[in-house]
Amino acid sequence: MNDDELHFVDNFTESGFVFAPFDSAEKSILFPLNRALFISEELVNKEKIIEKKPFSVDDSSKKKHVQIIEKAIHEIKTTDLQKVVISREELVKISYFDVLEIYKQLLFTYKNAFVYVWFHPKVGLWFGASPETLLIIEDEAFKTMSLAGTQVYNNTEKPVWKSKELEEQQLVTNFIKNQLKDSTTNLIIDKTETIRAGNLLHLRTKVSGMLKESSTLEQLIRALHPTPAVCGLPRKIAKDFIDTNESYNRSFYTGFLGELNLQNATSTLKKTQLFVNLRCMKVQDDVASVFVGGGITKDSNAENEWEETVSKAKTMKQVL
Numbered sequence: 001m002n003d004d005e006l007h008f009v010d011n012f013t014e015s016g017f018v019f020a021p022f023d024s025a026e027k028s029i030l031f032p033l034n035r036a037l038f039i040s041e042e043l044v045n046k047e048k049i050i051e052k053k054p055f056s057v058d059d060s061s062k063k064k065h066v067q068i069i070e071k072a073i074h075e076i077k078t079t080d081l082q083k084v085v086i087s088r089e090e091l092v093k094i095s096y097f098d099v100l101e102i103y104k105q106l107l108f109t110y111k112n113a114f115v116y117v118w119f120h121p122k123v124g125l126w127f128g129a130s131p132e133t134l135l136i137i138e139d140e141a142f143k144t145m146s147l148a149g150t151q152v153y154n155n156t157e158k159p160v161w162k163s164k165e166l167e168e169q170q171l172v173t174n175f176i177k178n179q180l181k182d183s184t185t186n187l188i189i190d191k192t193e194t195i196r197a198g199n200l201l202h203l204r205t206k207v208s209g210m211l212k213e214s215s216t217l218e219q220l221i222r223a224l225h226p227t228p229a230v231c232g233l234p235r236k237i238a239k240d241f242i243d244t245n246e247s248y249n250r251s252f253y254t255g256f257l258g259e260l261n262l263q264n265a266t267s268t269l270k271k272t273q274l275f276v277n278l279r280c281m282k283v284q285d286d287v288a289s290v291f292v293g294g295g296i297t298k299d300s301n302a303e304n305e306w307e308e309t310v311s312k313a314k315t316m317k318q319v320l
């Protein structure tokens, strides 16, 4: 950016880089292309990966997190709530810090992820290594995915998935299908597969199709975000549960970010590539806030869900 002014997205027809919060009622930040310098560079992996030291698990917030999960499970069993994603913020004190070094280590450690470092003097410094695409649009063709269900990678990418994870992920696929049916055509739902994201495995179903001429990018984004992979089902009930019970502000965690309506040098087509802001952290002074969560359904076990967040925190803590 040429200056430290804060710009916001108005209707997603703008060009630039967007950084959107979890709460879709709040404004999304834009680095407008015409106010910024855009540099594109091919990445060559010649960096040395620093040997990762073991890190400690901070379980000071375990009791509270487990209590919210138990409340969520009870709510799911007794009300219309089907799934809700419960998350927490883990504070990590950092003694040594180098922005570029952390960014490079993330890039080379998480090769399949969308890795970013984002900074605005009025908002703060964020890093992430997200395994989840919210939306890719090139001309009228779009791609998205349903990503949910987690287990620790244990030397096999063909693990056995339990019905809890299969159902949790299926709910996301069904939601996406339903939300897109009016604004798209030629909807293709691929076979569900297992993908690896660092030390974790997830279930993923790729979804693609064509946008109807009458549909806008804003409509599509509002239809998808927040998906049940980061919020829950029904969306409004899950969002209310999160707002009432999570005792911190998610801000940009579980929001989305990426390139908005950028023109490729070799064609006249505009391309949008948005990713869900997962496996991320905010750094302020000498403290990193690492954000982690997981989908809760009727079959969840609170202790296992806690462990899942511990495993997810590893993505950022290892690099720190």
Ligand SMILES: C=C(O[C@H]1C=CC=C(C(=O)O)[C@@H]1O)C(=O)O
Residues within 6 Å of the ligand: 085, 087, 132, 147, 148, 149, 150, 202, 228, 229, 230, 278, 279, 291, 292, 293, 294, 295, 296, 312
């Ligand atoms: C909310 C998070 O993950 C989502 C994405 C993949 C798998 C998830 C899960 O297994 O619960 C979550 O839906 C997070 O990593 O903080």
